[in-house]
Amino acid sequence: MNKLPEKTIGRLSEYRRTLLNCLASGKTHIYSHELANLHNITAVQVRRDIMLIGYSTTLKKGYDVKALIDVIGGIIDTKEGLNAAVVGIGNLGKAITAYFNGKRSKLLIKATFDVNPEKINRVISGVKCYAMADLEKVVKDLDISIGILTVPPEEAARVTERLIMSGIKGILNYTSTPLNVSPGVYLEEYDMITSIEKVAYFVKQRKTES
Amino acid sequence: MNKLPEKTIGRLSEYRRTLLNCLASGKTHIYSHELANLHNITAVQVRRDIMLIGYSTTLKKGYDVKALIDVIGGIIDTKEGLNAAVVGIGNLGKAITAYFNGKRSKLLIKATFDVNPEKINRVISGVKCYAMADLEKVVKDLDISIGILTVPPEEAARVTERLIMSGIKGILNYTSTPLNVSPGVYLEEYDMITSIEKVAYFVKQRKTES
């Protein structure tokens, strides 16, 4: 089960969400082509991804929704769960915290950090906000292993350094500053401007080609 | 210049931001390996991307920052510019609007939409908020061609339909509902939970392999 393609991991996460919705609406089995349609991909890709994680069904009534959720959970989740922290609790930080917490049982945002004294020690979006100055201590005390960066771009590098020194193992960078991290740390970056510009480029293409 | 790889488009957008920073700090030329280091990729990839867009330099002093910015602009931007709208002005919508506007001259968020009467007709994050009910009219009046979705997941499909009917050509979907759109419309989807779960998976890998 080692070495799943990165893209597959992303899709598994998406499948699971869809499967959880199915479960909630009482659907117990789902065909590969149904799952595919819901995600705008092909049934082959769904089957291939599911093959890679070692799940299979003897029935021809589609996959057992509950079983598949559990298998995906076995891949993505850890038994004990992982804790995350959001650093910088502006609009984006708040959006992420509020949106995420409670959605996954094995992954929790346990703390937020900010420099603004008015925010410190308050509960924001359901999570306590700590002083940036206490970052190292809180990360260790609460056993946080994932950092989500929503600070201003000029602080990203410094904060990252501190997070890594505190023992964090994964970083999700929403600032516009590209980061580099030591080899033991996994880094995922996302920038909204790039996404919007990509859309703009393809919109332009459509306009000019017609 | 037709048919640039999708990944290349994303990187060009990122290069441009870095180049703009260089320009602001008075740097006039930049080597491929410098640009590469700033983005944690290889110099070959930078050179290849730049080759694909048809820019080249005779000097061995690196690329001319200003010229390269212009070439990338020629690829991504349209002459007249494009307008965008943010649908659903909660925390995430506000974050995007505030973060984005003013950053790019050829791409503007011209309107936001919401159902909350308290928000309607107010200026939020620097942009006027319109009633969801007026979506079709406003999109046409303001010549908006890109829609950014930050509504609750259960409304995503309906809003998308309305946006497309109004003539929108590109959609950036931040809701957790996967969408499908007609062939003439470009769709880019991003989901935070997937990103966090991906990070969690790789953190887990690091933990168990050591």
Next chain:
DNA sequence: TTTGTAGTGTTAATTAATTAACAATGTTTA
């Protein structure tokens, strides 16, 4: 039963993306 159908699992082929290799050419240094 038997036959046809619709679905899964998997290998092989294709396509997309990255990386390596290296020729060409300014630039610097002896």
Next chain:
DNA sequence: TAAACATTGTTAATTAATTAACACTACAAA
């Protein structure tokens, strides 16, 4: 000036990701 060097541009090789092809089998219908 000549030699060594650093840097670009580009083709070729490699690797990653997707898609096609198809064998296999449970199920439904005749």
